[in-house]
Amino acid sequence: xxMMRDLKKMFEPESIAVIGASREPNKIGHVILKNLVxxxxxxxxxxxxxxxxxxxYQHAFASVKDIPSQVDLAxxxxxxxxxxxxxxxxxxxxxxxxxxxxxxxxxxxxxEDENKVREIAKRYGMAIxxxxxxxxxxxxxxxxxxxxxxxxxxxxxxxxxAFISQSGAIGAAVMDLAAKMGVGxxxxxSYGNATVVDETDLLEHLYQDKRTKVIAMYIxxxxxxxxxxEVAKKVTKKKPIILIKAGKTEAGVKAAASHTAxxxxxxxxxxxxxxxxxxxxxxxxxxxxxxxxxFLQPFPKGKRVGIITNGxxxxxxxADQVLLNGLEIAEYxxxxxxxxxxxxxxxxxxxxxxxxxxxxxASRFRQALEALYADENVDIIILTPLMQTVHLDPSIIDxxxxxxxxxxxxxxxITIGGSYTxxxxxxxxxxxxxxxxxxxxxxxxxxxxxxxxxxYGKE
Amino acid sequence: xxMMRDLKKMFEPESIAVIGASREPNKIGHVILKNLVxxxxxxxxxxxxxxxxxxxYQHAFASVKDIPSQVDLAxxxxxxxxxxxxxxxxxxxxxxxxxxxxxxxxxxxxxEDENKVREIAKRYGMAIxxxxxxxxxxxxxxxxxxxxxxxxxxxxxxxxxAFISQSGAIGAAVMDLAAKMGVGxxxxxSYGNATVVDETDLLEHLYQDKRTKVIAMYIxxxxxxxxxxEVAKKVTKKKPIILIKAGKTEAGVKAAASHTAxxxxxxxxxxxxxxxxxxxxxxxxxxxxxxxxxFLQPFPKGKRVGIITNGxxxxxxxADQVLLNGLEIAEYxxxxxxxxxxxxxxxxxxxxxxxxxxxxxASRFRQALEALYADENVDIIILTPLMQTVHLDPSIIDxxxxxxxxxxxxxxxITIGGSYTxxxxxxxxxxxxxxxxxxxxxxxxxxxxxxxxxxYGKE
Numbered sequence: 009x010x011m012m013r014d015l016k017k018m019f020e021p022e023s024i025a026v027i028g029a030s031r032e033p034n035k036i037g038h039v040i041l042k043n044l045v046x047x048x049x050x051x052x053x054x055x056x057x058x059x060x061x062x063x064x065y066q067h068a069f070a071s072v073k074d075i076p077s078q079v080d081l082a083x084x085x086x087x088x089x090x091x092x093x094x095x096x097x098x099x100x101x102x103x104x105x106x107x108x109x110x111x112x113x114x115x116x117x118x119x120e121d122e123n124k125v126r127e128i129a130k131r132y133g134m135a136i137x138x139x140x141x142x143x144x145x146x147x148x149x150x151x152x153x154x155x156x157x158x159x160x161x162x163x164x165x166x167x168x169x170a171f172i173s174q175s176g177a178i179g180a181a182v183m184d185l186a187a188k189m190g191v192g193x194x195x196x197x198s199y200g201n202a203t204v205v206d207e208t209d210l211l212e213h214l215y216q217d218k219r220t221k222v223i224a225m226y227i228x229x230x231x232x233x234x235x236x237x238e239v240a241k242k243v244t245k246k247k248p249i250i251l252i253k254a255g256k257t258e259a260g261v262k263a264a265a266s267h268t269a270x271x272x273x274x275x276x277x278x279x280x281x282x283x284x285x286x287x288x289x290x291x292x293x294x295x296x297x298x299x300x301x302x303f304l305q306p307f308p309k310g311k312r313v314g315i316i317t318n319g320x321x322x323x324x325x326x327a328d329q330v331l332l333n334g335l336e337i338a339e340y341x342x343x344x345x346x347x348x349x350x351x352x353x354x355x356x357x358x359x360x361x362x363x364x365x366x367x368x369x370a371s372r373f374r375q376a377l378e379a380l381y382a383d384e385n386v387d388i389i390i391l392t393p394l395m396q397t398v399h400l401d402p403s404i405i406d407x408x409x410x411x412x413x414x415x416x417x418x419x420x421x422i423t424i425g426g427s428y429t430x431x432x433x434x435x436x437x438x439x440x441x442x443x444x445x446x447x448x449x450x451x452x453x454x455x456x457x458x459x460x461x462x463x464y465g466k467e
Numbered sequence: 468x469x470m471m472r473d474l475k476k477m478f479e480p481e482s483i484a485v486i487g488a489s490r491e492p493n494k495i496g497h498v499i500l501k502n503l504v505x506x507x508x509x510x511x512x513x514x515x516x517x518x519x520x521x522x523x524y525q526h527a528f529a530s531v532k533d534i535p536s537q538v539d540l541a542x543x544x545x546x547x548x549x550x551x552x553x554x555x556x557x558x559x560x561x562x563x564x565x566x567x568x569x570x571x572x573x574x575x576x577x578x579e580d581e582n583k584v585r586e587i588a589k590r591y592g593m594a595i596x597x598x599x600x601x602x603x604x605x606x607x608x609x610x611x612x613x614x615x616x617x618x619x620x621x622x623x624x625x626x627x628x629a630f631i632s633q634s635g636a637i638g639a640a641v642m643d644l645a646a647k648m649g650v651g652x653x654x655x656x657s658y659g660n661a662t663v664v665d666e667t668d669l670l671e672h673l674y675q676d677k678r679t680k681v682i683a684m685y686i687x688x689x690x691x692x693x694x695x696x697e698v699a700k701k702v703t704k705k706k707p708i709i710l711i712k713a714g715k716t717e718a719g720v721k722a723a724a725s726h727t728a729x730x731x732x733x734x735x736x737x738x739x740x741x742x743x744x745x746x747x748x749x750x751x752x753x754x755x756x757x758x759x760x761x762f763l764q765p766f767p768k769g770k771r772v773g774i775i776t777n778g779x780x781x782x783x784x785x786a787d788q789v790l791l792n793g794l795e796i797a798e799y800x801x802x803x804x805x806x807x808x809x810x811x812x813x814x815x816x817x818x819x820x821x822x823x824x825x826x827x828x829a830s831r832f833r834q835a836l837e838a839l840y841a842d843e844n845v846d847i848i849i850l851t852p853l854m855q856t857v858h859l860d861p862s863i864i865d866x867x868x869x870x871x872x873x874x875x876x877x878x879x880x881i882t883i884g885g886s887y888t889x890x891x892x893x894x895x896x897x898x899x900x901x902x903x904x905x906x907x908x909x910x911x912x913x914x915x916x917x918x919x920x921x922x923y924g925k926e
Contacts, residue, residue: 034857034858036857039857111814112814116814155857156855156856156857157855157857159887160854160855160856160857160887160888161855161884161885161887162885162886162887173780174780175778175779175780175781175783176780176825177777177778177779177780177781177825177853177855177856178778178780178781178784178853178883179780180853180855181778181781181853181855181882181883181884181888182883184855184883184884184885184887184888185883185884185885185904187885188884188885188886188889226780228780228783252784254780254783254784254787255783255787256787256791257786257787257790257791258790259786259787259789259790259796259819259820260783260784260786260787260790262786262818263779263782263783263786263818263820263822264779264783266779266816266818266822267779267780267782267783267822268779268780291907292905292906292907292908293781293784293883293904293905293906293907294883294904294905294907318636319634319636319637319640320634320636320722320723320725320726320727321632321633321634321635321636321637321638321685321687321713321726321727322634322636322637322640322752323722323726324634324687324713324714324719324722324723324726325637325711325713325719325752327716327718327719327721327722328713328714328715328716328718328719330718331716331717331718331719332715332716337718355570355571355575357725359721359722359725360718361718361722363722363725363726366635366636394636394637394639394640395619396615396616396619396620396636396639396640396643397615397619397636398493398495398498398614398615398616398619399493424637424640424641424643424644424752424753425620425640425643425644425647426620426621426643426644426646426647427621427647428618428619428620428621428643429619429640429643430647445644445752445753446751446752446753447751447752448750448751448752448753448754449751
């Protein structure tokens, strides 16, 4: 597709037809309808099913053509045999935006039907997401075509990270994880076989989308490498792309082909292209959002890190990882040292990492954070409070959130533990503070932020 | 120390004196006493405090010398100034096992007092853990000197992984994490400055300890490198050691010195020695237990992995990581292929990874697991069930646990998601199945198991 698609109505429709809507609770067409009806979508929802009159208290239509009003988006969940027919009907009805959940196309060798979908789309000027996908979640417009029950799969809150994923199940699982972590998303799209709308179309959309500040991607293969590279180069100048590539090995490539009909190709070629385009590649699925969320922090002016801790060991590990990841240990200004020496008890050494000791309370953290935030020699602040001590109370959460909201220096938190720590960690994330469970991941993410800020930060 | 210490009474005392026991809830001497009294320790507990008569409903003694019966273990939590005096009294009382929680010794430059502690220990033939430490948790004898409240820091269940940590706070935080993950421990020891009992003494103890199958370690520096290496070499032949080293960089080494007075030294020398001793080194704190728990699985006969999934993408990522970590993708036997082809619906391809498709229920997983467990060409089984699908119900947990308990092949699970997935993941861990949140970590851990089995598995 050379022209840019306008996908605004796709992701912000005022009316949706669910084709293949079902009364059986275990059917995809039921779960999607239920999630739309109960999930807060404020527009019209039309169930389409030739053999049911009422589904989930909604009047059902035999065909989209029977719906009396305009339909902005159709979500197709019928058996494979019926897809071409109902798609044609969508065309006749003038529906321009389609999600086809149904599988059984190129990924199982049925290239013929996949080509027919493409032909119908072209004939009617349709944008189609899928086939063989989960569609999308837009937490702003409350459109949700992910067919997992909400009690099994949490939906993340509205935020600023977009996630586009070739794999539906992985995409959904990562959404579930994001919901639990308290990380917000601007849009999630599972695009499956990329029959019509492909990863590059989605990148173009997100480039324009004002709510999206960071783009995370899971891909197996790219449809049009040259165009992807060109668009990605443009996008990364404005918004960072964090990407994980599946299908790096022979076994992975083979598995990808039968999964989304992807041409995973030669990984070394991909990897070089990603680098060239300024894309940040990660190796682990859990890194995808751990890296993405650091990019919602302000750009650091340099690489000099100040570390505040109440646990010596975690300070040592963090200092190690700061240096091993190409960041620097800040040398405090003299006035900072004097200020800290006056404020701190004698058993606290004024060094970096600044180990406030096991008896540190929130007010000691406040004095430390205040001093390092004001110090021009400190570009980046990492706090590693171990929440389990007798002396540290949850008022430290408000403290860190309030400094983070000044948005002058990037602040992140590393904290390790069980349920009590997890609760406090979730509060920090809700307050917009990126949190990590190990210095290893945190510093890798921060070093990418510093790299990006150095490369694109000046504009 | 050249002779081997007998630390059995230290970790399994029948009577404990808490010196510096306090009535103030925020004091260390209060929290430790409370955790002992309320935590299920079945022996005698004697609070020692010259200015209180009753603490937590227990009669308090002015000095250990006033306690009428024998005392197996004394936990010292007094201010630094009082330590030498009460330690001397312990000697006079004939107490042979001491934990000194109190800090303010070599780590702040007070080498003189640290030497005096060592001198007293020698004179009375005492084993001392500390100074400047958190002591230990033995979930079997229910002795617990960790001074974090239980509502903030969970205690892990009894199990087979021992953790010895130079840093108390990190050790405690990792215990909290283990408790949340449902991983059991045989013993946790925080040994701080290693004034008397050092990391090597602890290794010797764990070598003998029947409950310990795997040893995890956090260290900053080693007291006697040659002896450590010698003992570690012996230990790793029988029990794997998973280790994280802090103080790898200049900044880390400096921070370690003021933390536990450790001589962190030249990291490349350490790293080479670890390798030589057969120690498995990890880079991230969260890897410590993720790697340790795989070693409670049976040894694989080879490196051939069978992957069972209901999410194509996670199968692709796992296949990649299997190969990237030096493991192999198993080629099923012909009869396995025939059996699977007969059992599975046509849209399931009989390949490895075996993608059971998004509509897979527990019974499809059962057939797959049965077939791969029976196949001699499969040495290692990885299941990556995405728990969020409509069709998969929690009966899959029982299924996986029951196969895992056969203990013929190592089984592990990778599953990604939020609260619902976490609950199911915790059930698997409770059933003894190691679980992971990414193929990246899981396959790294498994590859270490395969390496260890190849090196030491034959005996």
